[in-house]
Amino acid sequence: MGSSATAARTALGRYGEDVAARHLVESGMTVLARNWRCDLGEIDIVARRGDVLAVVEVKTRATTNFGSPLEGVTPRKAARLRRLAARWLAEHPVKPAEVRIDVIGVVIPHRGAPQVDHVQAVA
Amino acid sequence: MSLGRTRAVTLEGVRGRVVEVEADIGSGLPKMVLVGLPDTSLNESKDRCRAAVINSGETWPNRRVTVALSPASLPKSGSQYDLAIALAVLAAAGAVPAEPIRDAVLLGELALDGRLRAVPGVLPATLAAAQAGCRRVMVPEVNATEAGVVDGISVVAVRSLAHAVALLRGEEPPDDPPVEPLATTENLSWQGEDRWSGLDFADVRGQPAARRCVEVAAAGGHHLFLEGPPGAGKTMLAERLPGLLPDLEPEASLEVSAVHSIAGVLPADAPLVTRPPFLDPHHTASIAAIVGGGSRIIRPGAMSLAHRGVLFLDEAPEFACHVLEALRQPLERGSICIGRAERSATFPAHFVLVLAANPCPCGLDFGKDARCECTQAAKRRYKDRVSGPVRDRIDIYRKVEPVRRHEVRDELGGVEGTSVVASRVAAARARQQQRYSGTPWRVNGEVPGPALRATWPVHATGAAWLEEHLAAGHISARGADRALRLAWTVADLRGDDRPMLDHVKIAYALRLSEPLPAAWPTDLPLAAEVA
Numbered sequence: 001m002g003s004s005a006t007a008a009r010t011a012l013g014r015y016g017e018d019v020a021a022r023h024l025v026e027s028g029m030t031v032l033a034r035n036w037r038c039d040l041g042e043i044d045i046v047a048r049r050g051d052v053l054a055v056v057e058v059k060t061r062a063t064t065n066f067g068s069p070l071e072g073v074t075p076r077k078a079a080r081l082r083r084l085a086a087r088w089l090a091e092h093p094v095k096p097a098e099v100r101i102d103v104i105g106v107v108i109p110h111r112g113a114p115q116v117d118h119v120q121a122v123a
Numbered sequence: 124m125s126l127g128r129t130r131a132v133t134l135e136g137v138r139g140r141v142v143e144v145e146a147d148i149g150s151g152l153p154k155m156v157l158v159g160l161p162d163t164s165l166n167e168s169k170d171r172c173r174a175a176v177i178n179s180g181e182t183w184p185n186r187r188v189t190v191a192l193s194p195a196s197l198p199k200s201g202s203q204y205d206l207a208i209a210l211a212v213l214a215a216a217g218a219v220p221a222e223p224i225r226d227a228v229l230l231g232e233l234a235l236d237g238r239l240r241a242v243p244g245v246l247p248a249t250l251a252a253a254q255a256g257c258r259r260v261m262v263p264e265v266n267a268t269e270a271g272v273v274d275g276i277s278v279v280a281v282r283s284l285a286h287a288v289a290l291l292r293g294e295e296p297p298d299d300p301p302v303e304p305l306a307t308t309e310n311l312s313w314q315g316e317d318r319w320s321g322l323d324f325a326d327v328r329g330q331p332a333a334r335r336c337v338e339v340a341a342a343g344g345h346h347l348f349l350e351g352p353p354g355a356g357k358t359m360l361a362e363r364l365p366g367l368l369p370d371l372e373p374e375a376s377l378e379v380s381a382v383h384s385i386a387g388v389l390p391a392d393a394p395l396v397t398r399p400p401f402l403d404p405h406h407t408a409s410i411a412a413i414v415g416g417g418s419r420i421i422r423p424g425a426m427s428l429a430h431r432g433v434l435f436l437d438e439a440p441e442f443a444c445h446v447l448e449a450l451r452q453p454l455e456r457g458s459i460c461i462g463r464a465e466r467s468a469t470f471p472a473h474f475v476l477v478l479a480a481n482p483c484p485c486g487l488d489f490g491k492d493a494r495c496e497c498t499q500a501a502k503r504r505y506k507d508r509v510s511g512p513v514r515d516r517i518d519i520y521r522k523v524e525p526v527r528r529h530e531v532r533d534e535l536g537g538v539e540g541t542s543v544v545a546s547r548v549a550a551a552r553a554r555q556q557q558r559y560s561g562t563p564w565r566v567n568g569e570v571p572g573p574a575l576r577a578t579w580p581v582h583a584t585g586a587a588w589l590e591e592h593l594a595a596g597h598i599s600a601r602g603a604d605r606a607l608r609l610a611w612t613v614a615d616l617r618g619d620d621r622p623m624l625d626h627v628k629i630a631y632a633l634r635l636s637e638p639l640p641a642a643w644p645t646d647l648p649l650a651a652e653v654a
Contacts, residue, residue: 068185071153078152103152105185117185122152 016060016106016114017044023104023116029054036088043084045104053096054120055085060106069105070119078103078122125149127214129224130257131192131207132248133199136421136461136468137381139244139251141228143193144204146211151187157208159192162200171202171233172209179237179285184216198466200420203242206231206261209284210291219291227259227279228252229287230266237284239263241305243387246380246394249273261287265302269384269394272377305387324363325540329526332639333360336521338544339633341367342551343612344568346454346476346516348439348509350636351523352486357479360523361435364477365401366541368432369549375431378471382423382430400432402474406441414449415461415470426453427470439478440508447513450476454516457569475568478509478517489524518568518605522636551615567611572604581610585627592631606630 021031024047032053033046045056057077059069081101089099105117127146132139142159155169169190176183190208192199207229214221230248232240245266252260253276260278262270267280281287282299289296327334333349337360340347347364349357371379379396383389389396404413404425411417415424426434436442453459453472460469482488483502488495497505555566558579564570570579580586589606592598598606609630610622619626625640632639 068153070185073152075152119152119186120150122150 012062012108013058013060016108017058019060019106019108019114019116020056020058020104021045021047023118024054024056027118032092032094033088038084038087038091040084040087041080043081043088046088048094048096051097052100053089053094053098054100054102055081055088056102056104057081058104058106060108062108062110064107068117069107070103070117072105073103073122125215127211127216127221127224129207129211129214130226130228130252131204131230132228132251133197133201134244134247134251134385135466136470137247137378137385137423138469139248140194140197141251141255141257142197142199142204143191144207144211144229145191145193146208146215147189147191148184148212148215149187149189153185153187155188155190157190157192159195160198161192162198164202165199165204168202168205168208171205171235172212174235175205175233175237175284176209176213178235179283179288181213181218181284181288182216184212188212188215201242202232202240203230203244203248205233206239206281206284206287209233210287213288219288223291224261226257227261228257229261231261231263231281233284238299239281239283239286239302241265241302243305244385245269246272246377246384246389249276249278250377250381252276263302265304268392269380269389272380272394322363322366323541324366324544325538327356327359327363328538329530330356330360330523331530333521333523334539334544335639336519336633337361337364338367338548339609339612339616340364340475340477340519341544342548342566342616343518343555343608344475344566345518345609345612346568347478347519347521348514348517349477349479349521349523350482351479352481352489352525355523355525357523358435358437361403361433361437361477361479362401363541364435364475365399365433367545367548368399368475369545369552370397371399371431379431382427382470386423386428388428398432400429401435402426402429402432403435403437406436406438408442408446410443410446410449413446414459415468416463418463421461421463421466421468423470424459426450426459426472426474429474430471432474433477434474435477435479437479439480440505442508444508444510447509451512451516454513476517480509481505482522489522515601518609519633520636521633547616550618551612554615554618555611567608567615570608572601572607575604575607575611579611581607581622581627582624584624585610585622588624589627589631598631598635602634606634609633 029047029049031047036043043055044058047054059072061069085099100121103119103122107115125148129144131142131144133142157169173183210224213219232242234240241263245262246269249260249270250273253273260270261281264280264282267278270278282302286296286299341364351357376395376397383396402425413424415427457473458469459472483495483497484505485495485497589603593603610626613626613629614622
């Protein structure tokens with residue numbers, strides 16, 4: 001049972017990331033990478049529009065009973081996202097004028113459309 | 124619009140300062156930051172406000188919320204900012220119109236379910252708001268009568284955050300339960316608040332001289348020292364002194380109410396203190412209880428709560444020495460300045476001081492055949508506990524002996540009650556007010572000796588008589604000044620324009636506990652008839 005619950009959460013997370021990526025594309029950004037990993041951890045989405053590069057963390061929840069998904073991003077996690085962004089830039093030949101850390105909260109209710117909350121420049 | 128702005132008040136002593144409360148909703152992860160030197164109780168406001176907003180059916184913004192309290196360098200404490208912070212955030216989020224609260228002052232602590240709680244100090248806060256030019260305050264319903272005392276400002280009474288939000292949106296307010304008043308010690312007082320209401324001066328039997336001392340103390344605002352054995356009636360006399368004082372004038376009433384409001388002892392149904400207060404702290408009271416204190420929020424002590432009233436220290440020598448010494452500053456200046464590491468506060472402390480003491484530790488050292496067995500050293504120690512500098516500031520000194528049977532018999536039915544004496548006191552006070560109009564003083568007890576001698580000298584015969592006693596060493600120079608003030612009060616009680624020799628003689632007797640002439644000023648022939 002434990003593994004099926006984990007699987008369900010992973011599936012929810014994947015779906016949330018898909019929703020977030022679609023949201024980014026719809027808002028005019030280009031997705032450069034998804035689920036990029038290194039020894040520091042994982043970046044969910046790297047996206048770009050013009051001179052602006054966004055390193056995006058996606059948080060997905062099925063309900064807001066335990067708070068908004070945005071609240072799942074702790075200051076510690078935000079600090080790690082900064083380090084991840086630096087690592088990604090070091091390993092890729094992209095030189096954007098501005099680098100931003102964004103968080104996208106996705107709520108996927110049992111019924112109805114997913115709700116997306118995009119917070120820019122959090123850290 | 125992501126900026127909300129309103130105002131609140133921070134209190135330093137009895138003075139309030141208007142504080143601007145700004146809320147900004149910016150990009151960032153959900154977080155609330157409170158800047159502007161909040162202390163712990165104010166920092167906890169973040170969590171109270173958030174819970175109250177959500178439980179009132181409103182939405183807390185899922186963004187970085189920054190609340191700034193300015194002036195930023197002024198330390199702030201207390202929970203009365205909750206309402207201002209919550210509504211500033213809601214205004215920033217666009218949930219309530221921003222314009223109506225921009226120039227209003229909002230006061231009140233929030234419960235987690237959105238109810239408002241009463242806060243202390245609403246009266247001085249409202250006064251400060253009015254002085255800063257605010258036209259509207261929003262306060263917890265139970266504090267509304269208190270705030271309503273201030274002229275020229277409209278008071279909005281609210282029961283809960285939802286109530287306030289509905290009023291701002293122009294909707295029908297919800298039917299919330301009324302705000303509970305602050306729990307004060309008076310709620311627990313088994314004697315009730317009317318402990319002193321039934322006291323009459325006629326209850327005191329015998330003691331004609333001591334009664335006159337109390338009357339003079341009330342008329343001229345003179346400090347009084349009563350010394351006598353247990354059961355002589357010292358406490359009875361002192362408790363009846365406030366009844367002789369006239370009602371507080373509007374200005375004094377506001378001052379007193381402001382102090383009581385900060386102490387949280389102002390009853391909700393009677394927001395204005397109109398009668399002179401009477402405080403009789405026990406002799407085990409600490410210096411903070413008498414003087415006032417506290418590390419962050421500095422609260423007034425008994426001497427400030429007795430402002431414009433009477434502070435009675437029964438068994439004065441039993442009080443801790445440093446407590447008695449702390450009386451010196453207020454006796455001199457009419458105010459007390461309390462300094463702490465983070466801040467200092469000044470409270471008014473202008474009172475009539477009544478000290479009562481036994482003649483010696485056993486209390487039996489009185490009369491011709493004294494049965495006292497105290498050693499001289501013990502008596503000396505006991506007397507020295509009330510130090511010279513404190514004694515020096517006391518105008519009237521009176522030894523009170525137990526009432527004798529013939530004294531009671533003589534005066535059957537002939538004792539003056541509170542109303543008779545109080546009307547004499549009121550007339551005497553009216554004369555003083557007229558004489559001292561345009562000066563900082565109100566009563567004889569406040570006028571410094573040099574000013575009194577220069578501007579309002581007594582008749583030459585009286586002055587010469589006092590000079591003789593001064594030369595003979597019967598009275599000190601400072602004591603002579605005190606006697607001059609008392610002479611004026613005696614003259615005022617009688618309705619004379621200027622103290623004559625008789626008045627000075629009575630004053631001398633009041634000062635040194637000598638037998639008073641049987642004829643009180645009212646019985647004496649008028650000065651005009653003598654001259």
